[in-house]
Amino acid sequence: MQLTRADKWLIGILIVAAVGGIALNIAVSYVARPQKAEIYQEGHLVKVINLRPGYHEEVRLGGVVHFNVVVADNGRIRMAEADCPDQVCVHTGWISQPPQQIVCLPYRVVIRLEPAANADIDDITR
Ligand SMILES: [Zn+2]
16 A cells, blocks of 8 residues: 555654543543542442542541541542541551542441542543
8 A cells, every 4th residue: 555645644643643642541540530439338328529639528427436537638538537446447548549448347337439430521621
């Protein structure tokens, strides 16, 4: 197959566009990385927090005793406090990437990270 000069230009432009698109996708997935944290209590989804840079939220589950305090901050989330006997959830520390999760077995609380679908596209076009 004989390529004309126009064909070569076209191919060159397509390659640049493809590589640029891939690079942009990688940049978006590494920089923005929008995640949502799903908080389950006794197997029920009780709260969804969108994890974004600069966003802060605290959620308290349970009562005066038998409690968990979940803190979302700047795109990550942790169990800041709990009065559960094993403290495994508190010692898990910050998580920020699926499929990481925090589990409090004694109180049956699970914090799961999921990619927030399409949120990155919305953020770019906005
Ligand atoms: Zn715990």
